[in-house]
Amino acid sequence: MTIKYFLNDDTLANPVHAADTESEMNETQGGASTVTASIAAEVNEAAHTWTTPTSVPNLANWDSGTYFWSYDAVTVGSNITHGFTTSAPFNLSGHLGRIDASSDIDTVSVGASSGTGVKNGNTSWTPASGNASDRLEALLWADNAAMHGAETLEIATGDTNSFINTPFTVAAVDTFEKSQNINQAVNRSNTY
Amino acid sequence: MLILVQHAFLDPEDWHEVNSSNWQGLPKKSTPDGTDIFDQERGWITAVNVQGVIFEHMDHYAINHIDSTKIRVAVWCDDPEDHLTDFHAYVWTIQTPAPDIRIGSRMNTRQSFNCYAENETRRLRALNSQECNLALPYTEFTPPPENMTRHGIWMTEDMISTSEQVRHKTNWREWVE
Numbered sequence: 001m002t003i004k005y006f007l008n009d010d011t012l013a014n015p016v017h018a019a020d021t022e023s024e025m026n027e028t029q030g031g032a033s034t035v036t037a038s039i040a041a042e043v044n045e046a047a048h049t050w051t052t053p054t055s056v057p058n059l060a061n062w063d064s065g066t067y068f069w070s071y072d073a074v075t076v077g078s079n080i081t082h083g084f085t086t087s088a089p090f091n092l093s094g095h096l097g098r099i100d101a102s103s104d105i106d107t108v109s110v111g112a113s114s115g116t117g118v119k120n121g122n123t124s125w126t127p128a129s130g131n132a133s134d135r136l137e138a139l140l141w142a143d144n145a146a147m148h149g150a151e152t153l154e155i156a157t158g159d160t161n162s163f164i165n166t167p168f169t170v171a172a173v174d175t176f177e178k179s180q181n182i183n184q185a186v187n188r189s190n191t192y
Numbered sequence: 193m194l195i196l197v198q199h200a201f202l203d204p205e206d207w208h209e210v211n212s213s214n215w216q217g218l219p220k221k222s223t224p225d226g227t228d229i230f231d232q233e234r235g236w237i238t239a240v241n242v243q244g245v246i247f248e249h250m251d252h253y254a255i256n257h258i259d260s261t262k263i264r265v266a267v268w269c270d271d272p273e274d275h276l277t278d279f280h281a282y283v284w285t286i287q288t289p290a291p292d293i294r295i296g297s298r299m300n301t302r303q304s305f306n307c308y309a310e311n312e313t314r315r316l317r318a319l320n321s322q323e324c325n326l327a328l329p330y331t332e333f334t335p336p337p338e339n340m341t342r343h344g345i346w347m348t349e350d351m352i353s354t355s356e357q358v359r360h361k362t363n364w365r366e367w368v369e
Binding site: 041070073074075076077078079081083085087089090091092111112113114115116117118120143145146147148149150151152154156161 | 243244249267269274282284289294300301302303314317318321323324346349352361362363364365
């Protein structure tokens with residue numbers, strides 16, 4: 001079973017990268033809301049970050065495979081380019097990333113977009129190894145090409161279209177074995 | 193198609209709804225020349241909003257109503273005092289939202305644009321976006337006819353901020369029919 005993390009609007013207490021908004025991503029979809037960043041003219045910056053809570057996914061070895069990203073841009077300035085995208089010559093420093101308590105362990109870049117609507121795609125990624133306490137981060141970058149005037153990037157959160165789907169696997173519990181374990185526990189408790 | 197227009201008033205007001213087929217009927221003031229006086233008469237544009245894409249901070253705006261499901265929005269900057277060596281234009285094609293197989297046939301926007309710019313960096317910057325079809329020299333841009341064109345007007349940061357504060361929030365899903 002793979003794990004999907006919803007981009008929610010819960011303020012994150014310990015982000016690694018500073019951004020206009022810093023929120024959590026969780027397996028549970030949060031309440032419907034939006035996050036809004038204002039980007040000054042001729043400025044590119046970290047608009048929004050989402051990070052899993054401490055020690056989530058709790059995996060030392062992150063699965064290699066397809067990571068699917070999606071977000072709903074509900075209102076956007078026409079001069080804004082946005083994405084989980086790294087493009088040093090062209091002012092974009094977003095990414096999906098594996099982070100520890102203070103920095104990037106490994107990152108991957110995906111395509112950038114303009115305008116509104118559901119933006120999505122997938123990328124193949126083999127994350128570098130790390131610790132079970134490492135977290136998943138989605139850093140959404142924005143570049144405002146306007147020469148005069150700030151423009152906004154508003155993203156839907158707690159939304160079925162805003163998430164990161166990972167190939168992380170959760171070990172399935174064999175239901176027969178589980179039921180036997182429960183029976184044995186009950187029997188032991190009935191011993192006088 | 194519904195478009196939202198914010199007129200450049202002395203006392204800014206919220207978005208004004210206009211059907212794209214009626215764009216050419218909007219009142220028009222001449223190109224600002226620096227001696228302009230703001231009032232409460234329509235004629236200059238602060239911003240245009242189509243499906244949550246907000247066009248603002250440009251010298252000129254034009255809407256070409258192709259049909260009820262498709263428009264072209266052209267916005268460009270050619271004031272030599274502000275943009276010498278960086279004249280640029282963006283021409284967006286915006287269609288009504290439609291089912292998108294990439295998201296399980298749920299509704300999604302259909303938007304794309306061409307960039308025309310003197311500055312090569314601006315052209316390359318535009319090409320970062322998957323919605324950008326073409327990035328060409330500004331000489332390849334043909335401004336729309338004058339009767340389709342409305343002009344923006346330079347505003348201070350305070351005026352821009354006030355204009356933004358009086359706009360109600362929008363979401364592209366409001367354009368889903």
